[in-house]
Amino acid sequence: MTVSVATRVIPGQGPACESNFTVSFYIPAEHSANPPAPSDSNVFFSTIPAHRAYVKSFGGFASQDDWIQAGAELGRALDASHPYDSSYHYTAGYDSPFTIFNRHNEVWFVAN
Template sequence: MMKTLGRALFSSGLQSPKYTEGDKKQDQDYEIRTYHATNWVSTTLSGMQWDEAMNTGFRKLFSYIQGNNHNKVKVEMTAPVTCRVDPGAGPACESQFTVSFYVPEEHQDNPPEPSDPEVFLENRKEFTAYVRTFGGFSNENLKREELLKLMESLQRDGVQYVDKPFYAAGYDSPFKLMNRRNEVWVLKKEQEQE
């Protein structure tokens, strides 16, 4: 428990999903990453508050990695914690937030089944994302600002992307004070098949 909690709090040596980097132009302020197909453990929440959804989702998933699964197996903490946001249709509509932990390599082929009915295993197919990285302590306003900057950069470069859903990714615990890493992701628009 202490080892997992320590890693979660100080995010040193955490496993992350593998990806291939795309070519980057010199003045480009975002990365292009193609993530390999992998398993994640997730929970979906509805509401209007991004940060609240992240906190609630994190607690449910942390319980899963602490052994609240059918095998009673402790699973190593990984990074990043992602939050897929499916925005509501209007300003006062509820958004859906899917908070996810990457399943570590040793459990990728056979992840423990969750005990909590609100936690589920998700197989993410290979996908390409445009990624903007930023530091500091992230919050809802900062995520929205960085997402807008990313979309403006993509529009400037004439890049086709999917405007929703979008993702936020966090790599650090609340106790890490310096050199923090946060990201926003938007998905590459796939070309229509002829």
């Protein structure tokens, strides 16, 4: 894989609320005019708009704790001069599940 599988995460409010996850797969330009129709009503087409983002990269097979740690590190690295939308963020993985070494993962905070 050379493009990411991006997941938009809207954190749940409070200790018992679950976060909302929307997983996005890239459709190459040559297939975007006439993509196959989804067979499940929970699958839909959308576009992630062009944006600027602050990014924290890390390697390995990412666990939930790894994503949380990378997001926390990114948040600590940013100050008031780097505003971002804190209501959601993206996680991105770039590797096939069969890739064992040199994996690439990212957390994105969308800049305001």
